[in-house]
Amino acid sequence: MRVITLNCNGIRSATKKGLFPWLKRQNADVICLQEMKAHETDLTDEMRLKDYHAYYCCAQKKGYAGVMLYARRKPDDVRILCGSKEHDEEGRYLQADFGKLSVVSLYLPSGSAGPHRQASKFRFLDHFLPMLKKLHGNGREFILCGDWNIAHKEIDLKNWRSNQKNSGFLPEERAWLTNVFDDIGWVDVFRTLNQKPDQYTWWSNRGQARAKNVGWRIDYQIATPGIAKKAIKERIYTDKWFSDHAPLTIDYDYQL
Secondary structure: EEEEEEEEOOOHHHHHOHHHHHHHHHHHOOEEEEEEOHHHHHHHHHOOOOOOOEEEEEEOOOOOOEEEEEEEEEOOOOOOOOOOOOHOOOOOEEEEEEOOOOEEEOOOOOOOOOHHHHHHHHHHHHHHHHHHHHHOOOOOOOEEEEEEEOOOOOHHHHOOOOOOOOOHHHOOHHHHHHHHHOOOOOOOOHHHHHOOOOOOOOEEEOOOOOOOEEOOOOOEEOOOOOHHHHHHEEEOOOOOOOOOOOEEEEEEEOOO
């Protein structure tokens, strides 16, 4: 089973940059996209991806947030809400169930726009942590794919010293993610396969961040232990740019 996740920073923009021809060549079983910045009526036939079942959770605000999920096999059930009215209106959670496995396209808020957005991010984290505990203990396997907007450890961003007071690498955010991994028991699947430094999924558009690989690893596939153990191969694709994020692909020894 191949699972791909990407924050496309606007699906219309990513489409113009060749995202969908690339996706067609990947032979993925599930594809999770975040930050659509579009409503379902804005989507072209190309964006609906032939031979896949496509699902959308759009933000009420036009040109903002939103998540998508494409599945080669039709899911048994689809859920598009996480139960927080504030954040459900922004289109941040879409879950597809396949037998005993659920795959989620997830987009955590960013706090970089100012204190008001950081406060919204903290409210999301407060709401989502009990939900993560419940999901982890309900007997299903989960893969939570998406832009978590948190770099967990110093290895996960280039300039960690200068970013300790910036959203995405705040001590409180990092501690929250440590709780998710160490206390609840979720698994950072990429790090089970690749422990190397300089493995990033997002780069600022300022300066020459991409060329110099001055990035952050904020896009994850975070899974329950059973399915995490079946991960066999990872790849961050940087040969071509569809967004300021890079696609993260993980292959699992699992038949969907």
